[in-house]
Every structure is written in structure tokens, then in C-alpha cells.
Amino acid sequence: DVKVTQSSRYLVKRTGEKVFLECVQDMDHENMFWYRQDPGLGLRLIYFSYDVKMKEKGDIPEGYSVSREKKERFSLILESASTNQTSMYLCASSLSMGLVAGELFFGEGSRLTVL
């Protein structure tokens, strides 16, 4: 059974703290993504990676960074958390299929509250 696992379902952090969100996939997928989900805004892409040590900015990268040291693991880092980063964070992965968009497999999400 394919699986994308996010390390924490719920986190509460304080403004200014450094936050790590971890994501691991067991499907040997090349592509990995971090989205945030907010009511009325849908999913917005923060960063993605199409290979180990490669990263590309998505639509809303400000205030975030990522790390991909191993193929199966993609971490999202909030260097100094702020209240406007309170959100649901979704990790996803997909196979590289050239010009064809592969199916995204999602984790269950990490709900982050910044106080």
C-alpha cells in the first residue's frame, strides 16, 4: 500500500520558533511537494522538488525553506514562525512521467497553529 507519512498531525508553536515538518514517502517517487491548505483558498504550492537536493519555489515560498537530502524525505522549514503561517500543511509525491502529470499521493496533513 502506497504511503506518504507526515511526522506530526498537530503542532502548536510560538511566534519566532523554528518549525520542522517532515514528510516521508515509500513509493520511490522523484517528485515531492509541500502545499498549504486554507479555507476558501484551496491548496497553494509552497515548494517542490523533482530530485534529491533539488528544490524549486512554488507560488508562496516566502517565509519557508525546504530540504531534500534523501529521495524519500522532504522537509519543510519555517525559520521563524509567524501567526499568518497557521494553516494545514500537505505533503505529496508523484512519479516523473515527462510531460504527463502523474497522480499526486498526499499525506494526511499537519495542522500547525502559531500563537
Place this chain on the structure above:
Amino acid sequence: GNSVTQMEGPVTLSEEAFLTINCTYTATGYPSLFWYVQYPGEGLQLLLKATKADDKGSNKGFEATYRKETTSFHLEKGSVQVSDSAVYFCALSDHIQGAQKLVFGQGTRLTINP
């Protein structure tokens, strides 16, 4: 840039009612189109997809047809069940930086009452 617009929710229906959730898109080129579903407390999962004009995606009684002339991909089901209560997201593919990413609509929350 490429974008997706869904009908606003929430949508509330009775069991066995007919469902339509509208989705229109703006894109250059020929994207693939998707519907994802998010059940309560779970991550998103693919419901159906269509990769070219006039294709029909179908799954679990849901259908959507890729209409290039109206730039639409409306989701339909003939008879909904309580278990269909979820949030539905329309999405399109966008080729960028050597990879395919998905651009999502804002989501439509569907509640089915018994």
C-alpha cells in the same frame, strides 16, 4: 498563469439527489484535469482525471468531461450518498521547471443529508 475556479460551497443535498460541482479553468497549452476528494480527517486522494479534450473521467459513480470549448470540467453524480460528504478539489497540471505540478481550485465542501 494557469488557474482553476470552482463553484463556491458549501453544497448541501439530500441522499439520492443529483450532484453538479462546476469547475472552469484558464490555461495555456493542453493541461490534464483532475478531481481530488478529501474525506474528513484524511489527505486528498485522486477521484478521476482526463488528459485531453473530450475525455471523460469516471470513478465511484462520479463523472467529468474535459470540455475545451467551454474550458470546463464539471463533476457530476447521478445519486449521491451520505458517504460522499467531503471536500472536492478541481485541479489542472502545469509544466514547470522540468516537473509537473498541480494547480488547485479553492475546494467545494459537500454535505449529504440522509
